Amino acid sequence: MTSMADPSETQTPLTALPENAGVDAAVAAARRVIEALLHAGGNSAAEMVQVAERLDQISAHLAEHAPDREERLVDMWRGEGVTRHDPVTGPENAIAPPLHLAGLPDGSVRGTVTLGLAYQGPPGSVHGGVSALLLDHALGVANDWGPGPAGMTGTLTLRYHRVTPLFRELTVVARQVSFSGRKIKTTGEITVDGEVCVSADGLFIDAFIDRPR
Amino acid sequence: MTSMADPSETQTPLTALPENAGVDAAVAAARRVIEALLHAGGNSAAEMVQVAERLDQISAHLAEHAPDREERLVDMWRGEGVTRHDPVTGPENAIAPPLHLAGLPDGSVRGTVTLGLAYQGPPGSVHGGVSALLLDHALGVANDWGPGPAGMTGTLTLRYHRVTPLFRELTVVARQVSFSGRKIKTTGEITVDGEVCVSADGLFIDAFIDRPR
Numbered sequence: 490m491t492s493m494a495d496p497s498e499t500q501t502p503l504t505a506l507p508e509n510a511g512v513d514a515a516v517a518a519a520r521r522v523i524e525a526l527l528h529a530g531g532n533s534a535a536e537m538v539q540v541a542e543r544l545d546q547i548s549a550h551l552a553e554h555a556p557d558r559e560e561r562l563v564d565m566w567r568g569e570g571v572t573r574h575d576p577v578t579g580p581e582n583a584i585a586p587p588l589h590l591a592g593l594p595d596g597s598v599r600g601t602v603t604l605g606l607a608y609q610g611p612p613g614s615v616h617g618g619v620s621a622l623l624l625d626h627a628l629g630v631a632n633d634w635g636p637g638p639a640g641m642t643g644t645l646t647l648r649y650h651r652v653t654p655l656f657r658e659l660t661v662v663a664r665q666v667s668f669s670g671r672k673i674k675t676t677g678e679i680t681v682d683g684e685v686c687v688s689a690d691g692l693f694i695d696a697f698i699d700r701p702r
Numbered sequence: 703m704t705s706m707a708d709p710s711e712t713q714t715p716l717t718a719l720p721e722n723a724g725v726d727a728a729v730a731a732a733r734r735v736i737e738a739l740l741h742a743g744g745n746s747a748a749e750m751v752q753v754a755e756r757l758d759q760i761s762a763h764l765a766e767h768a769p770d771r772e773e774r775l776v777d778m779w780r781g782e783g784v785t786r787h788d789p790v791t792g793p794e795n796a797i798a799p800p801l802h803l804a805g806l807p808d809g810s811v812r813g814t815v816t817l818g819l820a821y822q823g824p825p826g827s828v829h830g831g832v833s834a835l836l837l838d839h840a841l842g843v844a845n846d847w848g849p850g851p852a853g854m855t856g857t858l859t860l861r862y863h864r865v866t867p868l869f870r871e872l873t874v875v876a877r878q879v880s881f882s883g884r885k886i887k888t889t890g891e892i893t894v895d896g897e898v899c900v901s902a903d904g905l906f907i908d909a910f911i912d913r914p915r
Contacts, residue, residue: 512742515751519735522796529768537725552741
């Protein structure tokens, strides 16, 4: 029991929430397949070829109803709001862990994520490039939430302070530090139990890529 | 027709080649499912829930034969040679595009890769964090191939020169520049048609994480 306000009450979701029950459920199931394939050990080659056939039947079925690439790109970027397909937070992208980020009243963004075998670099540890992927994205979301413009990554510097563990809850935080002219400075870090594993400093440039149409 | 030597003749594969026909085929099929889910547009929610059920049947089947996590980690890191499970080059990891890298006689490493919708950041473009992931890994492989020690990433700086396109062949190169004491300097870049999209400078520290056993 505590008399402090629950900080979750003042958080604003900034990444897509699972809302398309059908697609999001299929993508969540695809994540479990990715993880199960990495955990698999005792299956025979013949069984695995059967698994491949079953998976190919599923992608063939999906392809029957799929629009062509250009049409799909237009649809992906239609409307406002957050993306549903990016490789960090996207509920439609099985590569995404996914990381959910929320905006805090102090201007920072924050989320937690636990990473499994698919994100391994050194033994039992998160791949340094995966930490970079999470932080680059979090800094981008912090720019959307912060007072200044958003923009594209110009320079990103990552410092690795200690090994980032798999299978433990990681906290990802980021905030826009300053902006001047077209230049935006943003910072972030990944921590575990309050200790910094990886920190990032980004210089973003206020620029925009046209949406497909 | 040309009288120049084929550079591929002097390349040494440095990343895992598909050799476990069963697992690797299933993982390749899982990559097609990831991509098909991102391309899907016209499926009903009910159909997608059925897709989720079929995928869950597959992961349940795989889990029946899977060792527990600790045992699997020991097995993953048993023996020498390259990893088969990392999220950049691993033939057993459906998250990996995969990127195949080869060592050249001049001490550099090089590979090509074409990225699809799963790796999208800005519209039609590669996510900046995905470029960071590919480069961090390529720099690590360059350290394995180069004359100095390998080690862990200490600082990684990425510079984004131009947008990196999806659906086009990207070239990833990296090389160990120098080493002194425990510090190793390594550099790399992603190019398209000879133009630099992203460059990376890494400071690596000669350190080692014990393998699970």
